[in-house]
Amino acid sequence: MATLLVLSAFVLEVVLNRWYIKEALDEQKRIINITLTSINRIGASADEMALIAQQIGLVRVEHRITITNLSGDILGDSHIDEGKVESSPNLGSRPEMSMALREDFGYFEGPDELSGTEMLFLAKRFQAENSTGIVRVATSKTALLNAIDQLRLLLTGISIVVLVFLIALLATFKRHLSSAVREEKRLLESRVRSRTQQIALLQRLVSLLAACNTIDEIQAVIADIVPRILGNTPGAISLINASRNLVEIKATWQGAWQGEMVYPLEDCWALRKGKFHLSHDELSSMVCPHMANSTQNCVCIPLAAYGETLGLLHITAEQISEGTNNIAFTVAEHLGLALANLNMQRKLREQATRDPLTGLYNRRYMEEFMAKELKLGQRHEIGFGVLMIDVDHFKRFNDTFGHDAGDYVLATIADLVMRNIRGEDLAFRMGGEELAILLPLADIAQTMQCGQKLRELVKTYHWVFKGLSLGKVTMSIGAAVFPDHGQTGEQIIKAADVALYQAKASGRDTCLSAEMLAENPPQVKVIREFKNVD
Known part of the structure; x- marks a missing residue:
């Protein structure tokens, strides 16, 4: 009976030892795979590997996870504080490490180099980014050895002990497996969110x-x-100015x-290359x-967008991940399209509201703007001034010097006007040689002062076109x-027009106001249809 019990204990010991090693190896392979996945996802620097070893060690406390370089220098260890890693012994001579270098995987049963405890070691060589280790x-093996000791001491209850141990081990394994599954599920849900x-x-x-x-x-x-899209990654948006010589954040x-x-x-390589840098x-x-x-x-x-570069998206970080790069490219694509569309809309608006020769607003835009000023003035009881301008003898000038000189x-004149009116004033080309200026919040004195200044x-002005003196031009x-x-x-x-035509009838090169006409009515009726006055 004793021999049977001893034989049974021996058989169970062998079975238990093999089962334990198999389960341990499977678990170790899973942990290695999780570790390698984390290295590929988070990074392969020394600090990142140390962090990975510590974090996985917090979950798999019954295992010791060690990450080394190919020389055996420890980069991270779940059982060694970060401050003590550099002073830890080199593992290059360990059997499992030597075998991993030769055969990709290395296995060894023996004492741990730190505690001397009997351990099962499984090592795997890896390569991530530009790093290998x-x-x-x-x-x-403490749990296994304790179980075997109990079997030897309690031969009569070996079957029960083995059964209980197996049930406990399976429950522990299931618990750890469930924990790993829950953690992976949590990480997946977090990524999905x-x-x-x-x-x-x-969107x-x-x-x-x-x-x-x-x-x-x-x-x-x-x-x-x-x-919000790029998260904690520092960045900036810059735009190219209208002159296309400077970029401004x-x-x-x-x-x-x-x-x-x-x-x-x-100063930007991306603008030089025409693509990201x-x-x-x-x-x-x-x-x-x-x-x-x-x-x-x-x-x-x-x-x-549409072949035109309008600005730049800048992202800065110690390490810029592929995911951050991808989302940045998507954001840049949408921003480029939006800026290009806005630029196209601006050009279309300018074509619809500006005169192509002078760059001044056209008659249609003056009517729209004056309607707004009228509503504003009526609501707040504020005024505005209007100047109607006509170039004297312009038809005769065109006949003498040609239309190119007339366009010049x-x-x-449009350039002189724009450089010598207030920022809030607007200038318009009404047609032919006739211009108009609208002066918000201006009374008759300010309006006349502006008109006299422009006339003078x-x-x-010294008028020279292609080396030819054009003589004096008046308005x-x-x-x-x-x-x-x-x-x-x-x-x-109409009031400004009547004053304009009275100025022409009075000898030209003068500025008259409707108020002056009210005080000194003209002897001859002046009307807008008086076409023979140029």
Whole structure:
């Protein structure tokens, strides 16, 4: 009986030992796979490997997870504090490590180098990004040895002990497996939530950008939505100015911007290449001059659409992940389209409201703007002035010098007008050689002062076209103000027109107001249809 019990104990010991080793190896392989997955996802630097070993060790407390380089130097260990890793012994001579170098996997049963405890060791060689190393998982044999000791002491109850042990072991394994499944599920749900939020934010960004009518509105949308999409990654949006010689930072997030706020186009490699530029990668380290003061990696992505580049999206970080890069490219694509569409709308509006020769607003836009000023003036009881301008003897001038010279005179007068009126004043070309100026909040004295100033500037200007002196150019000007000279746009323009034609009839090169005509009525009736006066 004793022999049977001893034999039974021996058989059970062998069976239990093999079963335990098999289960331990399977568990160790799972832990190795989880570790390698984390390395590929998080990164392969020494700090990141140390963090991975510590985090997995917190979940798999019965196992010791060690990550080394191919030489056996420990990079991370779940049972060694981060501050003591560098002073830890080299594992290169361990049997399981040598076998892993030769055969990819290495297995060994023996004492642990730290505690001397009997352990099962499984090691696997890996390569992630541009780094190679070995992941080793050690599992203690204490539970197995204790179970065998109990079997030897309690031969009569060996079957019950084995059964209980197996049930407990299976329950523990199931518990750990369930825990791992729950953790993976939690991580998956977190990624799904994050991705869903990014998609929702992108949809919101596209919707708001499509509704923007001005560059200021686009900047406001960018400042509000883009940082939410890119999360904790610092970045900035820059736009190329109208002269296309400077780039200016318009929006930043996640702290003070480390680069230049304004810089020339040639200071950005992305603008030179016509495509995105990463300052540091495995092939080169070319930092854009406008980011020379930054210590972080930076990617510059052009905001382009329809063959035109309008700005840049900048992202900075120690390490820029592929996921961040992908979402940044998507954001840049939508921003480029929005800016291009806005630019196209602006050009179409200018074509519809501006005169192509002079760059001044056209008659249609004056009617629209004056209607707004009339409503504003009637609501708040404020006035505005109107100047009607006609170039004297312009038909005779065209006949003498040609239409090219006439176009030159009109364009130059328009430039003189734009450079010598207030910022809030608007100038218009009404047709032919006739111009108009609308002066918000101006009374008759201010309106006349502006008219006299412009008349004198044109009169004293040295007119030369293609080396040919054009002689003296003069203008006749009529002035009227709301509400003194009319309650509607037609009445005010008519009053200014009557003053203009009286100025022509009085000898030209003068500026008269409707108020002056009211005080000194002309002896001859002057009407708008008096066509033979030029």
